[in-house]
Structure formats: structure tokens, C-alpha cells
Amino acid sequence: MSPSNRSSPSDPAARIHDLRELLHRANRAYYTDADPIMPDAEFDRLLAELADLEAAHPELADPNSPTQRVGGEPIEGFETRAHTVPMLSIDNTFDEPDLRAWHARLVKAVGGDGSLFEAQESGGAGPVLLADAKIDGVAVSLRYEGGKLVQALTRGDGAAGDDISANVRAIRAVPLTLDSKGGPTPEVLEVRGEIFMPLAEFERINAERDEAELEAFMNPRNATAGTLKQLDPRVVAQRRLGFVAHGRGEVSGAHAAGFAGSHSAFLKALKGLGVPVSPALAHSPDIDEIVRAIEGFASARHARPYATDGVVVRVDDWALQNQLGVRSKSPRWAIAYKYPAERKTTVLREVQHQVGKTGKITPRAVMEPVILAGTKVSHATLHNYGQIRKKDIRIGDTIEVEKAGEIIPYVVGVVAAKRPKGAEAIVPPAECPICAGPVEIDPPEGDPAQGGDPEQETTRRCVNPECPAQMREKLIWFAGRKQMDIDGLGEKTIDLIRAGGIPLDAFADVYALARHRDALLGLERMGETSVENLLRGIEASKARPLARVLGSLGIRHIGSSNAKLLARRFRTLDDLLAASEEDLTAIEGFGPVRAHTLHEYLQSEAGRHTFGLLAGAGLAMPNPDYREVGATIDSPFAGKKIVLTGTLEHFERTALAEVLESLGAKVSGSVSKNTDLVIAGEKAGSKLAKAAELGVEVWDEARLIAALPAEHRPG
Ligand SMILES: [Zn+2]
Structure with missing residues (x-):
């Protein structure tokens, strides 16, 4: 049985407790340990179950429940609150001589005190330094009391910042409750760190904004700041912001003593409590080693999944930090080496x-x-x-x-x-x-x-709907990997076909290319193999689900995420075409503007024409995303933990996993004693052997096809 099913549905309090713990654990695994334990779809499903249970049992409400991240009501504005410990900024330097001069000042300032040096075990070179990546985000101070997040403030002027608690609670990377298994938590623990937007998320949001005809964000930092200034925490919840801890504010009360010592020990303790921290680039008393780490990171940083603009170097030992003290706005014990502006x-x-x-x-x-x-x-x-x-x-x-x-x-x-x-x-x-x-x-x-x-x-x-430039861009989009995923139909091939006089001025023309086989073979650089490959790719794309088709047509405001919302609500294309503007407005997250534009398109002659041609071309548009409102999933796969292995003749593995998940299964990558069923294709190897060893039920492809509902069987 999967861990999510341990508690019985007849004991809602226990189930709520288990779900909260499991979802917190999933967040931690994803954001802190970078080792996810469940697919997103599973997370969403468990979260929905928890929300239903909490709605039925208001007496069991908890402000730190994972459901509260998305349920926050819009707020009026941000109140300013004082920082208990000033939130300093760190001085910047842009060159190595400056960095070395800073280090020389450090050594001079603490060098008089031999006892401190010995405590450092530094071999006399100077205090132990810690270097870590400076992420380009927005600084925030998180206050935990008794292990629970109670407040989040921006830096502001360093003395007081804006209370953005409602928004920060919506960020899954920020733990609402510290993990007590990681050791005793100080009564008051203020964690300072950076909220940032991963580059992939930045690109996704800009694509979405482009779809919605909004101005793109300039860079991930602007996008993060813009997100945190949202008055509606639900918008924040939809954007996957990250968080890493890089400092401390007030640490007091019981168990605070265990958190004193050094910055590196503090970060280690935080990680134990489930707070994401940035891995150190260097930890050494040797300034040459720190400089080498900075040089090494200069190019390595471009491969990180988030934007960085430098390296922060700080004295690790807290006693030494205190001895060095602060200037008016910045500590003497830390410096930010920033890479020159590009x-x-x-x-x-x-x-x-x-x-x-x-x-x-x-x-x-x-x-x-x-x-x-x-x-x-x-x-x-x-x-x-x-x-x-x-x-x-x-x-x-x-x-x-x-x-x-x-x-x-x-x-x-x-x-x-x-x-x-x-x-x-x-x-x-x-x-x-x-x-x-x-x-x-x-x-x-x-x-x-x-x-x-x-x-x-x-x-x-x-505004010419027949504009060939638009059509070219639309076709490139249509055939793209994240849309209809047509193998062999890239930008160059599209240009080649159009330049060769073969009609390719509408989506349906793609499906007529099979009739122009000879003309395709006559094109420069198109041999037998590439033509076959192209036609096979086109044929395979006819099986794409409704959501993919809708998201591929370049309809204003309808990209992949909105297309998925539509497919969830309407079982077939005909149901969608029959929808009124009110029906569309009622879709959560849609709104009247989008609904109006979409309705206009669906009812337009051009829209009807396009859909008619596509259906006529043989697009099946199956819809595994459809969810009947309030319905429970009734399928032989519901609640089963399934592993796919080997080569399947009729299914692409990812697509099959999506189908099975839509039927209530949980698909995972490895066979264990919790696995309920293994579906094995040709050349199945070690997973099949493991299944036999553990006595797990094994189906072949024929048995799978027989058990699938008709609409999911290969055509
Ligand atoms: Zn034009």
C-alpha cells in the first residue's frame, strides 16, 4: 500500500494528519532535498483530498496546513513592521584586489587575538571563510515561533520591511512548519534568505504573459519582486518560486544555544529542519582557495537553474563575526563579490x-x-x-x-x-x-x-487572420515538442515545404502532406528517410489528447495550461464548442476577458472551419484530462501503484503513464514491495525480475489493453 493510503477514511482526523505530513514531506523532498517523492499530479490530488476533508471538518483547521498556501484571500496592501534584528545589506566588490584588501583588513582586525585564531584551527592564515552563490532574488526574513512560520518581512530599509506573510505562505519552497525530526527548534528562529524564480519558471511565466498579451518580465528578479507584490496570494501560489536560506535574525528562547557557533553549522541545522540552503562553494581559511572558487563559479553559474550574480564570502565563526561587528548598514565580516555586469x-x-x-x-x-x-x-x-x-x-x-x-x-x-x-x-x-x-x-x-x-x-x-507570417509561426508552434510534438516537422522543414510550393498554410494542411509524398521527395535535402520520418511523425500526432490540440492552435490566451483547464471541464470538442460564454467564465482561473475572446473564436467561422478540418483529418482528440465534477474515479487502476517496464508496442511510456494517472493510478519508476502491478512490454529486464522475486502481479500489453476503457485503447 502506498504511504498516502495508510490511514483509514473513517478516521478523518488521522487522515488529515497523515496527509498534512505527507504533503509537507513532499515539499521538503522537492525543494530542500531536490529528490521528489511524488509526481505533481499526485501532489495535487492529495492536496484536493485534504482540502475536502478540511472543509467537512472545520474544527480540524490549521493555519499551517499545506492547503492554506493556496487558499489565502486577496489582501488590501502590505503593512510595515520593524525587524527585531536589523536586516543588513552586504558590501559589494567587483574585483579581486578589493576582495584581498577586505581579507587583509579582516586578518588585521582579528589577528591581535591569538585565542580566537587558535579556535579557528586555521593554521594562522586567517579566519575560516565560507563562500556561497549569491542568488539574484528578493531578500526576506522568515520568523518561526515554536517551529511554525508566523511572519515574513521584506528587507525594506533594513530597520523595517513590508509584511508579505500571506504571499510567502503560498510559496511551497518555504516550510510552514519546521521538521522537528531534524532536532530541537529554537523558540524563536528568524531565517533570512532569498526568494527567487527558477529560470525555467521565468520562461514559463513569460510565455504565459505573452499568451495573455502582457508585457514580459525583464529578468527573474523583477518577476520575483512583481510576484511578491501581488495582492492575491493565489497568483503567488501558481508561480513556483524558490527559497534558499543565507542568514539569521533573532534566534532566542529554549534551544537557541544549540544554534550558536558558526554559519556553516547554522545552515546544516536549518537543512535538518527542512529549510532549503545553498551549498557552499568553498569553506577555507585560505583566501587563494576562495578566489579560485569565485573564478571557477564564474562560468559554472550559467549552468545553474536560477540566476546568480556573484559570490558572498563571509567569516564562518559567529564569535569572530561579533568581534568584527558592523558598519552603519553592512557587516564587516561579509562581502559580496559581484561578477561584472554583462x-x-x-x-x-x-x-x-x-x-x-x-x-x-x-x-x-x-x-x-x-x-x-x-x-x-x-x-x-x-x-x-x-x-x-x-x-x-x-x-x-x-x-x-x-x-x-x-x-x-x-x-x-x-x-x-x-x-x-x-x-x-x-x-x-x-x-x-x-x-x-x-x-x-x-x-x-x-x-x-x-x-x-x-x-x-x-x-x-x-490583424490579418490570413497573414502568412503568423501562419508560419503558428505552424512552428503547432508542431513543437510541447504541443503536437510532430517529429521531423521543425522550423527549417516548414520553410522548406512552403518554399517548395507544397500547400502548408493551415494546420489541416499538415495532415494532407501524406498526399504530397512525391513532391516532398523532390525537395532539396529531403531524402526517403526524412520523408518517411516526417509522415510517421504526422500520423502519430493524430492521437494527441484534446488538451494538446487546443493548446497547439495559437488561439489567443490558450496555451498549454489553459487548454488543460478546458479539457478538464469539457469531455469532447463538441461539448466545448457548445459551451456558452457563461460556461467558460465559470471555469476557475479563466475570467471574463479570456472567456469572451475564446467564445468569440470558438463561434467564429474561422474557428469552426479549423476544427472541422482537423476532425476531418482524423484527429481523435481523446481526453484523459476530463474530470466529472465531484466524481470518484472508477477504474481497475484506481489507487494502484503501477510500474511500466520494457518496450510497449502501442504506447509511448510517458503518454501511457498520463492515461493511467488519469484513471487514478500512481505510476512510479521502481519496483518495491509496495508495487501493486507491473506492466511489462518487450525486453523487460531487471524490473520484471524484481517483480517476480517480490511476487508482484505482472501484466503484458494485451492484458493492459483489455483492461483499459475503450477510449484509451490504441486505435
Ligand atoms: Zn501580416
Whole structure:
């Protein structure tokens, strides 16, 4: 039996207790130990079960229940509260001589006291130093009383900060309750650290904002700050922010003594309590070793899943820290070595006007190539035409480019003194640069007195639905890995096919390519193998579930996450097409604007035409995501822990796992005595042997197909 099923449903108090513990443990495993113990879908399901139980038993409510992370009501604003211990900032340095000078001052300041030095076992070189990555996020102070999170404050001016408790509670990386198995917890424990946005999440949110036609966040730090300033904690809960501890505030009361000593011991103790901490890059009394660690991390940092902008070096020993003391705003015992800003100057050669899949026209700078953050760049974003006017950027100008949060190079501004004679103004296209179709500008241009300030322009869009530039982008999106996942149909192939005169101007045209086999073979660089591969990929994509199809069409506001919400609510495409605007508005997380735009599209002639052609092309659109409201899952797989192994003839393993999970199973990677069922395909190896050894039931593919509901059987 799986650990989630230990307690009986007849004892709600015990079940609630077990679920809370299990979900806390899952969060810890994910964020602190980086070793997840359950898939996201399982987490969501258990969380929903807990929420139902808590709703039925309000007497068992607990503000630290994992359900409270998502249930917070919108707040009016943030109150300012004083820090019990000032929240200092750390001095910055940008070069090695400065760092060494800081170290020399340290040695001089504490060197007079031989006893302290001996305690350091440092061999006389100086105090033991600890170096760790400086994450580019937002600093926060978390206050735990009796092991429970009671308050979260921003740094503010160091003396007082904003109370962002409601938002921080929504962040799964922050433990609401400290893990008492990690040792006794001080009565009062203030943990200071950084809330940050992982790069993958940053990209996901920007893609979502693009879909919703909102301005993209500049970098992960801005995105984090923007998220923490949200008045609605539910928005915070949807964004997967991370947290790492890097310091302490007040530590007092019973058991506080066990937390004194050194920074490294403090971090170790925190980790034991379930708080994520950053691993040390170096721990040494030798400044040369610290410098080497900083040099080594300069390139290694680009591989981390979050943005870092330097290394913090601090004296490890707390007694020495106290002896060194603080200046007005920063401690003498710590310094932040920051890598030089990734900003260069170069010359703007040209501006390209790119048309995206929603028709949005984006200016892109073509520059003299320049090395930025270790890579050669010759393109940068200019964001929008309002920005170009505001910054008065002209072709031929010397411009400054920067990599924002290590990601997208963008044009910061111009070096006015270097403007050549005849520098050319950048003219925003008055019509679509590809199809010459009409352009819509937001906010509208016009008389500044009427509020039509051209510097305020944020979006310029080609509104011709037949625009081939949009169609090209839409097809690239449609065939992409996260959408219809069509093997062999990448950007280059799409261009090749279109240039070769084979019709590819609509999604349904993809499915007509099989009829143009000879023409495809006649294309340059398309041999027999690649054509076969392409046609096979297209055929396989006909089985993609409804959610994937909906998320692939480039419908305004409908990307993968919103498509999933729709598939959850409507069993079939026809049900969705029959939905009223009110039905769509009622979907949680949808809202009237999205519902209106979507309804308009679904009812439009173009929309009907597209769906008709796709269904006619043979897309089955199965819908494993559909959930009947309040229904329990009735399937032979419900509640079973299943392991898949070997090669299956009719299923791709990930897709099958999704189907089984939608039928209530839990799919895991390894066979144990808790496994209920192993499904074995061809060439199953050690997992099959293990199953036999443990006496676990084994099914072959035929037996699986027989047990699957008809809509999930291979076609
Ligand atoms: Zn156009």
C-alpha cells in the first residue's frame, strides 16, 4: 500500500494528519532535498483530498496546513513592521584586489587575538571563510515561533520591511512548519534568505504573459519582486518560486544555544529542519582557495537553474563575526563579490520587424557581434516601438546591450555622444511587413493631448487572420515538442515545404502532406528517410489528447495550461464548442476577458472551419484530462501503484503513464514491495525480475489493453 493510503477514511482526523505530513514531506523532498517523492499530479490530488476533508471538518483547521498556501484571500496592501534584528545589506566588490584588501583588513582586525585564531584551527592564515552563490532574488526574513512560520518581512530599509506573510505562505519552497525530526527548534528562529524564480519558471511565466498579451518580465528578479507584490496570494501560489536560506535574525528562547557557533553549522541545522540552503562553494581559511572558487563559479553559474550574480564570502565563526561587528548598514565580516555586469557597447546595424504567431510585431536589433555572458550575440530585443522612441534609438547608433538575468539580450540605450551624422530614425511599420495587412496599435497613437502618446506604445499587431507570417509561426508552434510534438516537422522543414510550393498554410494542411509524398521527395535535402520520418511523425500526432490540440492552435490566451483547464471541464470538442460564454467564465482561473475572446473564436467561422478540418483529418482528440465534477474515479487502476517496464508496442511510456494517472493510478519508476502491478512490454529486464522475486502481479500489453476503457485503447 502506498504511504498516502495508510490511514483509514473513517478516521478523518488521522487522515488529515497523515496527509498534512505527507504533503509537507513532499515539499521538503522537492525543494530542500531536490529528490521528489511524488509526481505533481499526485501532489495535487492529495492536496484536493485534504482540502475536502478540511472543509467537512472545520474544527480540524490549521493555519499551517499545506492547503492554506493556496487558499489565502486577496489582501488590501502590505503593512510595515520593524525587524527585531536589523536586516543588513552586504558590501559589494567587483574585483579581486578589493576582495584581498577586505581579507587583509579582516586578518588585521582579528589577528591581535591569538585565542580566537587558535579556535579557528586555521593554521594562522586567517579566519575560516565560507563562500556561497549569491542568488539574484528578493531578500526576506522568515520568523518561526515554536517551529511554525508566523511572519515574513521584506528587507525594506533594513530597520523595517513590508509584511508579505500571506504571499510567502503560498510559496511551497518555504516550510510552514519546521521538521522537528531534524532536532530541537529554537523558540524563536528568524531565517533570512532569498526568494527567487527558477529560470525555467521565468520562461514559463513569460510565455504565459505573452499568451495573455502582457508585457514580459525583464529578468527573474523583477518577476520575483512583481510576484511578491501581488495582492492575491493565489497568483503567488501558481508561480513556483524558490527559497534558499543565507542568514539569521533573532534566534532566542529554549534551544537557541544549540544554534550558536558558526554559519556553516547554522545552515546544516536549518537543512535538518527542512529549510532549503545553498551549498557552499568553498569553506577555507585560505583566501587563494576562495578566489579560485569565485573564478571557477564564474562560468559554472550559467549552468545553474536560477540566476546568480556573484559570490558572498563571509567569516564562518559567529564569535569572530561579533568581534568584527558592523558598519552603519553592512557587516564587516561579509562581502559580496559581484561578477561584472554583462553589458557591452556595439553598433546598431539594422532593425528587423518580426511578426509573431498572434500577429504581434516586435522590433529586433541586428548589431555588430559582441561577446555577452560568454556567448556571441548579434541580435537583441528592442521590446517595442514606444521604447525605441523613448530612448531615441537610431540605426548607426552606438548602443549598450545587456543580458537581463542571463537570458535575453536587450538594448539598454544609446551612447548619444557617439551618434554618427546621418543616423537613421527607426520607422515603425504602418502595415504588416510580411502581408501588408492592417496594423493595430495599443495604446492607440494620436494627439498627445488625447492621451495618444507614441512613447506609450506597447503593442503593434497585424490583424490579418490570413497573414502568412503568423501562419508560419503558428505552424512552428503547432508542431513543437510541447504541443503536437510532430517529429521531423521543425522550423527549417516548414520553410522548406512552403518554399517548395507544397500547400502548408493551415494546420489541416499538415495532415494532407501524406498526399504530397512525391513532391516532398523532390525537395532539396529531403531524402526517403526524412520523408518517411516526417509522415510517421504526422500520423502519430493524430492521437494527441484534446488538451494538446487546443493548446497547439495559437488561439489567443490558450496555451498549454489553459487548454488543460478546458479539457478538464469539457469531455469532447463538441461539448466545448457548445459551451456558452457563461460556461467558460465559470471555469476557475479563466475570467471574463479570456472567456469572451475564446467564445468569440470558438463561434467564429474561422474557428469552426479549423476544427472541422482537423476532425476531418482524423484527429481523435481523446481526453484523459476530463474530470466529472465531484466524481470518484472508477477504474481497475484506481489507487494502484503501477510500474511500466520494457518496450510497449502501442504506447509511448510517458503518454501511457498520463492515461493511467488519469484513471487514478500512481505510476512510479521502481519496483518495491509496495508495487501493486507491473506492466511489462518487450525486453523487460531487471524490473520484471524484481517483480517476480517480490511476487508482484505482472501484466503484458494485451492484458493492459483489455483492461483499459475503450477510449484509451490504441486505435
Ligand atoms: Zn501580416
